[in-house]
Amino acid sequence: MMTTRRALVVHLPAAALAGSVLSRMTFAADKSVTIGINVPLTGSDAEAATQIKDGAMMAVDEVNGMVAGYKINIMVLDDGTTTAGQYDPAQAATNARKMVADPSVVAAIGPEMSGSGKAMAPILSQGNLATITPSSTNPDITDPKFAAQFRPMGKAIYFRTVTTDAYQGPNMANYLVQTLKVKKVYILDDGGAYGVGMADAFEAQAKKNGIEVLGHDQLDPREANYTTILTKIKGLSPDGLYYGGTSLAGIKLVKQSRDILPNINKAGGDGVYSAALLKGAGHPAMDGWYGTIAAPYIAGNPEVAPWIKTFNEKYGIGPSGYSFTAYDAMLVVFDAIKRLAAEGKPVNRDNMRDAIHTANVKTLQGTVSFDENGDIKDRTVSVFHYEYNEKYPVDDLIHQYKYLGVAPSTS
């Protein structure tokens, strides 16, 4: 059909109504949904954020952007800013409003960071828009105690394909006492929602385990000099150091603690199990550090090897622990769309939220299902130890970190 652009504009409504030649086009236009991905692509979290986004995009590419007849549009939003130098909760809130304001957005993946999650959750609750975070682990956001603050409309909208710091911090405290025999520990955090929550949860369990907590102080992530606090810690002679926080403060802590506190057990959470930290601090500063992720160890599963290979080839970098959980999160969203389509229900926000909440989906990490607050039912925390391997790139998480096992859970 030969037609000029002007003619097409004029004839389009009529043709669509007639449902003739253009019916396929209108069909496709009706059946498309948007999924938001909100991660901090600007600032010091950018690398980890990209690995998360890429993990989610693996799932989209595998189905060529079509699920149950719906075209999947992806809206990527960046909640990192140059003023913060890392994730910025204010930007996260703006992004949440943007997604809520767009009726085509039916579900979201993200955020990466708990500080962003705290800012986004109330807005998403108002819009009844479900988000699945592949990495933010602060327990408050889904805790019913804080429901008035983080889900004012009542229904769970913040789902996770990782467990929370209510398990990550304490389980590592158990590991420190049971396996590493740590007796006196000093705790540092970076002042962010994630870091503080993690360090506090660790501290509570460490005390229960009979570890002497010599102190708990805060690092300013925009500050460069940590020698003062580390020298102070050295004077207290601990045999363990625990850090709750992300890579911005983490890199400087790792470097400066190597000189000042060379021979003690140093551990952190998923903020330490990060490619940015490996690249910025690397060998030999990282030697001896322990890190955790709030998920099972997926990369060790031989069935996942082809997935990792594809990821490497596509993006030129290995996946992080949370590339897997981001992929899993996207699978949960797709499964919800499929079930709604099969039941003949419209794929809108309200139905998607309900469908995600009742998910029971086979993913890379096993079966994902959520409790009444949106937290994943599987509460595995995996422990890793940094052991430099010169055969692989310095920021290759899978090869530079050795998997040690599952951190013992409490009770």
Add this chain to the structure above:
Amino acid sequence: MTDGAILLQQVINGLSLGAMYALLAIGFTMVYGILELINFAHFNVFMIGSFLGLWALEALGLSGQSRVLTGLELFGALAFAFAVAMLGSGLLGVAIERIALRPLRGIPGTTGMITTIGVSYILFNIILLGAGAESKNYPNPMPRLQWNISGAVVDLREVLIWAITLALMVGLQLFVSRTRLGKAMRATAQDSEAARMMGVDVDRVIVAAFFLGSALAGAAALIFGLYYNYTSFLIGYSAGLRAFTAAVLGGIGSVPGAMVGGVIIGLIETLGGQLIAVRWTDVIIFSILVLVLVFAPTGLFGRAAPTKS
């Protein structure tokens, strides 16, 4: 470690920090002394200086902490990196003066100062977009040599920092007190109008002040990178604000004041952190800034600003 050894260690840490702050504070004080302008671009000249040093070391094939140099090789590598960082930062300072500040000279009020804030943001964003946001792994080619002084540890790096800072300070002091250009600088700082009438080329003096101040910031930046093995586009602000406080404490406009102020701020940061709490050090330092501005605006070594005719 005993309490005494820890305190001594904090004094050592404080001296290293103080050396950096002092070098950085001189840039604020020199420009203020001559133009009565607070140059906020100085923060990010420092930041760019650290990147220049990083690129210089990387150009020599040094990256990460894998390679350690000794003897003449180490000296050559450091001399090259210092030359690049100082010359590059110095020229950047001159360019900022020429492009952004000279056209505004003679306009009274805060126009110049606000312009430097704008320039600061431009530099910040150039590095953010050009070099990326991630923290950079700064090479450290120095061998791990340590000495034990009654329980406290002194690293070769720290000795080098003190030696280089001291040499630069003595050099600067000689330059300002002995050379013709230095004399012209002091004259311009006292009364630029009278200096001009006596035949002093004020433009040249201003260019020299920007060059020297920025070059010392470049040296401070390289020291920063070698000391912490780290740099990023963010480093300008916290170090810059402290150095600025040091300049005010020493008496803004006074070069010896900036040196002493820098060391005092460094010691307050580490000893305050040790004896009170690390999270209170910012409060202590910036309270000093406010107290000095309110009760002793001329600082330790400053003089009251000459009245403009």
